[in-house]
Amino acid sequence: MKELYKIKDSLVLFDEQSSLTLWDPKEGWELKLEAHMIDFLKAFAIPATKEAAYRSIATSYNVNEQFFEDIVASFLSQKLIEPVSGAGKTNKPNLQIGMFRTPIISLKECLMGEGTNIAFLGMPYDLNVTYRPGARFAPSYLRKVSGSVFQYDSDTLKGAYDPVKGKQILQNIRMTDIGDISSVVFSRNGTQFDSLEETIYRLTKKNILPTTIGGDHSITLPCVKGAARTYHKIGIIQLDAHSDFGLNQVEDWRETTHHGNFMDLLIEDERVVDIVQIGIRQLVEGYLPHAKVKQYPGKSILLLLSEMEDRLNSEIPYYLTIDVDAMDPTVLSATGTPLPGGFTYEEMNEVLKTITKSARIIGLDMVELLPGDSEVDGVLASGLLINLLSNVMERLDEHCTSYSKSLT
Template identity: 40%
Template sequence: MNDAAPGPAEAPAITDDTLLTTEPLLAMRGARNGRTTVWHTREGWEIEVGPATADLLAAFAVPRTLATFPDGGATDRSRLRTLVTALGERGLVRRHDPDGVPTPAGRGGMFGAPVLTLAEALRGEACDVVFAGMPYDLGASHRPGSRFGPAQLRRTGGAVFRCRDTVDGPPGAVDPVTGNRVLAGVRLADIGDVTASVHRSAGPTWSVLENVVGRLAGHGRLPVVLGGDHSVTLPVVRGLTGVHGELGVLHIDAHGDYARPRRDDAELHCHHGNVMDWVVGDPRVVRLAQFGLRQLEDPPARPDEALRRWPGTSALRTPLADILAELPEGLPYHLTVDVDALDPSVLSATGTPLPGGFTHAQLVGLLTDLCSARRIVGIDVVEFLPQEGETDGLIISDLLLRALDAATAPRGGAA
């Protein structure tokens, strides 16, 4: 930061568990010569900040704690605390106060959704769809990094779609290709990352996510979880079955993540490559439909009656009616999308890419068909490992947008 910064303010006392957010009335202008201009929209002052400070301000656009940052050891943690304390003294970062200055509409959350507390998201008719980040990748067996997925999707999603307050204009946005209005009348919210303990043991971390998803579903919200590695799907499914009872799961992935049904200690043994063992092992999951599988594998040790598969791109050559005949119409469904279902020529920002996957348009079509025809009560997007640039985040954001639009559109009766 330069010497033009505002004078010292009362800084928040920083601990690893202090929930902090960027000052809501700040605006960040484009970088020039490696520096970004930060403007306080009420008081009028401007400062220039370097790349490290700009990255920290962007990181706190969604309320989070220091504990959610990668653990680089005591020295790095102390330096991070010092930097964030300095931002607080300059009035750039503040303790998150949901009852204080409101987060402006179109800022901070996924697709520019307002950032709410969980309590606010559950109140009255505040929202229909609630995003929650799960920056957890302790379940990755090959290459970590998907813990950075939620933050990157929030940064890039607004370039695909930005929600608007209905006071300012018609809800949704017009798609010039189809002429349809996308997410018309659908109210979005983002509760940030659901836990400050995402880099610790899976047990308490998963319990928090399961509880959050269950509470959202129990209040009629559609929870959308931004992962994270694929193991986070298990607590999401548990949260949904706790509310809906029987559940179907629509699994989009290059890998089956399944060998046999299991009901043992998932917190000790479950990872992103076997998570469906426990999903199938839950008797409340009466259908697991898998699309896009192309990993070479041994046959499942125990084929299960709940399991249906359309490997590779075979679902594109199968009449939709034949697919839907295998998906009981009365079930609520959870959609889990591993981004490696896309061909690496389309998206390579994932831990275990495999050739022979869907194009963007093909996967959009499949998701739209499935989400239009069956009742979707939960969605997660997993295994996104951000790389340099924004293209991958834009592709994933658009997939999520199209699935959400189909899942929330009025249905005149399922096929």
């Protein structure tokens, strides 16, 4: 039997500023190829023998078979294609359901496809907590319970009618779930952080809104770094009971970073030019002012919404991070370091509405949710997310224009 070959599984192919790039997220390399070489490579998109591949390109390209054989040999030596083992076997159908019943697809499919607006991903990581762990279970928990708040319909893209807003929301918005950043065992501040950064970078570069489900709050660090690689200059809006910084000198971030100090690194990052913190109420040693940081402590924002609206910089995109402990523990108790004096559900929605009205949100995360036996906390978190996403998407057209501007 003739050997079958196909494009290597981990390879991602995408258009980038009118050239075609191949990327191997597993091995971390990138390669630009001429258009005709890409066509030759695509002959192996589905398993094919060299002869069949040659026949499929011979109609468009006037090359002889020996020339094509040499190209195939170079593809093989560069590991762009690989022999298919066990040809004819089918994969098991993927029965997993994503956030809000979105289909779970691979990052590769998400990046190669067109028109995705929102990509959910999970970062089941809680090695950086100072107190109670458990946030690693939040992504699978939210996938399970979020369908009771909103069910995505990929056939009709009809969204849903919201009786409170009195209108259809999320209509024609394409969402997907690319699963979790995964590892058999996570290492502390290890390579899984690098994978998350790379993933956020790739998604934002393709104008897809990454919506990451943590995880403890330290996962925001790679998320912001990834977004900053795309936009070069960004702001951060943080809803949190804790400021998560101590203005410490950080020597080796992999050694020292945890969920209560990761903002130190982001404050130092030159690409982060504005930080707005809302809901801060933790007692600390002393007041720590910093030129980049504007704090609206406790629930003070509720009286200062218009001030914040004016203050947010319309020239830069913002990354939004929601620590669920911004909410009052009597509202949401499923969190690792709860503090009294937080927002109600309606107040959270009000604040988020103002933020999305005045800031261009290019990525977001929800962190520090520690699921217990109850599904109520998950429904609450899902409700916040869907309100937030519908608000962000309402400004999508405006966003797209600004996105492409800031992508140059």
